[in-house]
Amino acid sequence: MSGPMDSRAQREERLRELACLGDLDGVKRMVSGDVGVDAQNKMNGWTALHWAVHRGHVAIVNFLLSKGAHTDIETSSGMLAWDLARRQDVIDLLRAYGADRSDARDVAAGGGATTTADATAASAAAAAAAG
Numbered sequence: 001m002s003g004p005m006d007s008r009a010q011r012e013e014r015l016r017e018l019a020c021l022g023d024l025d026g027v028k029r030m031v032s033g034d035v036g037v038d039a040q041n042k043m044n045g046w047t048a049l050h051w052a053v054h055r056g057h058v059a060i061v062n063f064l065l066s067k068g069a070h071t072d073i074e075t076s077s078g079m080l081a082w083d084l085a086r087r088q089d090v091i092d093l094l095r096a097y098g099a100d101r102s103d104a105r106d107v108a109a110g111g112g113a114t115t116t117a118d119a120t121a122a123s124a125a126a127a128a129a130a131g
Helices: 008-021 024-032 048-055 058-066 088-096 101-108 116-130
Strands: none
Touching (some): 008 048, 048 058, 058 088
16 A cells, blocks of 8 residues: 655655755655655755745755755746845855855856865854754
């Protein structure tokens, strides 16, 4: 018998929902399974990162970025996670991982990366803000 979360698409949707709601433990559980961190909603193109950034969930943004979430993925309306950021700590974290609206194409091509030290500093700041 199939459970309600058996399909990959359903698990991907659950990841986005958990990111939207700010459930860091739930996001960690989903990412540790077989759910792709960059999975996009088929209708609006939003990823878990889009939702976490939009809702200002800095600890989830930090976690998703540390797991390789891409900052250059556009929603169906052409929005990047960067465009959805309103909190300065989230903006700083995105910058530490190389995100910026002006260099979105460079990030997509593998450019725009920052040093590990920058990302580590941003992660520490995110942890302090979340704690």
